[in-house]
Amino acid sequence: MFETIEQRLEKLEKKVDVLEYSRKDQLTMVVMSDDLDKMLAAFIIAVGAAAMDTKVKMFFTFWAISALRKEHMKQAKGKDVTARMFGTMLPKGLGQLKLSKMNMQGIGKYMIKGIMKHNNVSSLDELLAVAGELGIDIDICTMSMDLMGFKKEEMIDYPNLGYAGVATFLADAGESSMQLFI
Amino acid sequence: MTTEELKSLKVNKSVDARGTSCPGPLLAAKKAMGEIKSGDILEVLSADEGTKKDIPKWATKKKHEYLGTVEESGYFKIYVKKG
Structure with a gap:
């Protein structure tokens, strides 16, 4: 049996509907690197x-979580030795992140910050503040947080900060038109 | 639009984003667009070369009409009509 044009059209319309409504104008990003x-x-x-x-x-997730810790904060109580070690050795907040190249014990980092200022590039702290104003959601992976032994009270105050697992990411990524892994 | 036509445009709002770098000019344009009516013309001043390409892309997405860019020494004047 051949399909009539009407039947084929109906099928196509359904497919177009699915395509149009399944992907939102949304960007979902995994931030893993610190x-x-x-x-x-x-x-x-x-x-x-x-x-x-x-x-x-x-x-x-993972290393990137340390960048969302409060910069001047004593470690939370009730941590074991490994968690204390992670807490001490990893960067506390955006200000303590290192360059992936040419860091040179921090000299490179200060140089790049100087160049950024000279070129009017916003600092990470400024960008975070703008992100908050624009309603960007930040979710922290609770599994990684537990691995590193970080506590919620050690995290920065950010207007749209949440805690979630991989299913939340997958559900959001699935309906996004753009996904990135950084 | 030719450079002369762009220069003689009646601008409803001008925003100077020359003190910022990517994505500063875009943010400034977005904010300024919220303050004008449909059909109004926005002028964005930017010293960032990338903005020349960014603003037309943003305008297309937001259904505004990109009118053109005038190059000045060391910066650009970009014109967009609100959709």
Whole structure:
């Protein structure tokens, strides 16, 4: 039996509907790295997308989580030895991130910060503040947080900060038109 | 639009984003667009070369009309009509 044109049209219309409504104008990003340069890229893309009215969801996992810790904060109580070690050795907050290349014990990092200022590039702290104003969601992977022994009270105050697992990321990524892994 | 036509445009709002780098000019443009009416013309001043390409892309997405860019020494004047 051959399908009539009407039947084929109906099938196509259904397919188009699915395509049109399954992908939102949304960017979902996994941020895994705690390198200063990669974090900068992540935030510039996120803020740029939000400026274009794209909904942005950032998922912070593994090393990147340490960048969302409060800079001046004593470690939370009740941690074991490994968790204390992680807490001490990993960067506390965006300000302590290192360059992935040419860090040179921090000299490179200060040089790049100087150049950024000279070229009017926003600092990570400024970008984070703008991200908050633009309503960018940040979710922290709770599994990685537990691995590193980080506690919620050690995390920065950010307006749209949440805690989630991989299913949240997958569900959000599935309905996004853009997905990035940084 | 020719450079002369762009220069003689009646601009409803001008925003100077020369003190910022990517994505600063885009943010400034987005903010300024919220403050004008449909059909109004926005002028964005940017010293960032990338903005020349970014603003037309943003305008297309947001259904604004990109009118053109005028190059000045060391910066650009970009014109967009609100959709």
